[in-house]
Amino acid sequence: ELFLLLISGGNSEQVMRWIQGIAHRQPVSLEYIVRKHLFQPLTLDELAELSGRSLASFKRDFQNLYSISPRKWINTQRLAHAKMLLHNTSGNVSEVAAECGFDNVPYFIRVFKHEFGVTPADWRAKSAIG
Known part of the structure; x- marks a missing residue:
């Protein structure tokens, strides 16, 4: 009805x-x-x-x-956000990884290093100097 x-x-x-x-x-x-x-x-x-x-x-x-493949595009977007967070916040690498959607910190470090040639911690240290 x-x-x-x-x-x-x-x-x-x-x-x-x-x-x-x-x-x-x-x-x-x-x-x-x-x-x-x-x-x-x-x-x-x-x-x-x-x-x-x-x-x-x-x-x-x-x-x-x-x-582009979904995984590559998603990782590129997440890594760009991670760089911004590493530069502008004081969160540790695990916190940054989680905030960017990476639930596996070693994987986050590996793809970050593959993309940028340095670990997230090293990138943060270098970006603080420059």
Whole structure:
């Protein structure tokens, strides 16, 4: 009865679009999901699920949108944020890693060093001098 009342009212067109959206489960904006959860330690599987896509679709759509793999893009964004935090805050490396979405500190140090040639602690020391 409620359904019939909703579609017989003055807003029947909006109600029907809303119901169809639920029924067809349109994927959520990939860009919105990735940016909203950028600094949370989520896996690509979890991001794909949040965006209403399979993992393969998520990776394909991401590559089409950003012309780079999801993991590389996410790490680049997180590392840029980490550099800013290391330069502007006094949090230790573990705190910075966590704030940037890295739940594994050794992994954070390894990807930071691979990207910038120095460890986060060494980068902080050098940036304080310069």
